[in-house]
Amino acid sequence: MNIEGLIRENIKDLQPYSSARDEFKDMSSEMVFIDANENPFNTGLNRYPDPQQSLVKEELSKIKSVSKEQILLGNGSDEVLDLIFRVFCEPKQDAAIALPPTYGMYKVLANTNAVELVNIPLLESFQPNVDTILNAQNKETKLLFLCSPNNPTANSFEAKKVEKLIREFQGIVVIDEAYIDFSTQESWLSRLNEFSNLIVTQTLSKAYGLAGIRLGICYASEEIISILNKIKPPYNVNQLTQEVALKALQNTVKTKEEIAIIISERNQLIIDLENIELVEKVYASDANFLLVKVDDANQRYNQLVKQGIVVRNRSNQILCKNCLRFTVGTKMENEKLIEVLKELK
Numbered sequence: 241m242n243i244e245g246l247i248r249e250n251i252k253d254l255q256p257y258s259s260a261r262d263e264f265k266d267m268s269s270e271m272v273f274i275d276a277n278e279n280p281f282n283t284g285l286n287r288y289p290d291p292q293q294s295l296v297k298e299e300l301s302k303i304k305s306v307s308k309e310q311i312l313l314g315n316g317s318d319e320v321l322d323l324i325f326r327v328f329c330e331p332k333q334d335a336a337i338a339l340p341p342t343y344g345m346y347k348v349l350a351n352t353n354a355v356e357l358v359n360i361p362l363l364e365s366f367q368p369n370v371d372t373i374l375n376a377q378n379k380e381t382k383l384l385f386l387c388s389p390n391n392p393t394a395n396s397f398e399a400k401k402v403e404k405l406i407r408e409f410q411g412i413v414v415i416d417e418a419y420i421d422f423s424t425q426e427s428w429l430s431r432l433n434e435f436s437n438l439i440v441t442q443t444l445s446k447a448y449g450l451a452g453i454r455l456g457i458c459y460a461s462e463e464i465i466s467i468l469n470k471i472k473p474p475y476n477v478n479q480l481t482q483e484v485a486l487k488a489l490q491n492t493v494k495t496k497e498e499i500a501i502i503i504s505e506r507n508q509l510i511i512d513l514e515n516i517e518l519v520e521k522v523y524a525s526d527a528n529f530l531l532v533k534v535d536d537a538n539q540r541y542n543q544l545v546k547q548g549i550v551v552r553n554r555s556n557q558i559l560c561k562n563c564l565r566f567t568v569g570t571k572m573e574n575e576k577l578i579e580v581l582k583e584l585k
């Protein structure tokens with residue numbers, strides 16, 4: 241696919257900001273750095289952070305078997321998704337497709353960037369309606385967002401459907417894999433080099449337990465990454481975030497243990513919820529949360545809050561009538577949820 245043809249004209253011609261650290265990178269040597277108007281007194285944080293986050297990317301490159309040049313990091317995946325809109329969508333002209341019910345930020349980011357968001361609802365099975373999506377595209381449709389595993393439905397999209405969409409969609413396909421570490425499905429990263437129009441996003445906010453540091457990851461062809469790099473703010477990933485992320489990525493034992501516990505807790509929670517009278521359906525989950533249909537979601541939501549348990553009411557979303565979303569908590573938290581639900585009248 242001709243990716244160049246999908247990029248906004250003003251971005252193609254854009255001269256990116258060149259920071260002091262872009263111009264002189266060798267920070268390890270015993271040199272005098274008086275180039276960036278920093279405070280010279282060393283606190284460990286008085287210098288601007290590496291704008292290309294080389295150490296974090298090196299670690300990710302090893303773990304994910306993707307070259308460093310195919311990685312862009314952002315202030316959470318939300319920033320990465322925003323950069324994608326800004327590179328490919330001409331405001332008030334271009335469009336993107338999302339498949340509701342899905343992650344709400346696609347709509348917010350489309351609105352912020354004055355881009356029309358075309359909604360093609362998922363099928364009752366929560367799978368993408370492939371033919372309708374492909375028929376909905378025209379020359380202004382630049383982006384297609386596939387959230388898999390999908391928030392809030394918790395399922396993964398069938399690989400065959402996703403592949404057909406990547407092959408036949410005429411724009412960029414963004415697969416949001418925020419929850420991939422909890423899934424039985426393989427990440428699309430392993431097939432990144434097969435498709436020039438594929439972007440995969442991941443995050444340290446979920447399985448890695450680092451929502452507070454804000455680190456989102458974008459994987460794509462070198463061509464796409466180099467364009468996104470042109471428009472990203474120079475120091476979008478701060479020093480503290482880079483340090484904490486690096487440590488987490490260098491030792492993933494704890495993360496792997498926690499993922500195993502969360503999955504096991506999720507499976508127990510499904511069994512326990514299915515035995516509760518007000519629960520009508522627990523949807524299958526490939527994520528760290530469950531979509532649960534209850535008798536009256538608004539009433540149950542308010543009752544749970546009164547008992548000190550905050551869940552997400554997804555009732556007003558298409559296909560989610562009377563549905564609540566429960567994040568899998570600690571064993572104690574999950575037991576408390578079950579205990580409280582059992583007592584609700």
Ligand SMILES: Cc1ncc(COP(=O)(O)O)c(C=O)c1O
Pocket residue numbers: 315316317318319343387390391416418419442443444445451454455456
């Ligand atoms: C599907 C999906 N993508 C992305 C995000 C946001 O990720 P980050 O914390 O990296 O901005 C979320 C957060 O809930 C999500 O559900």
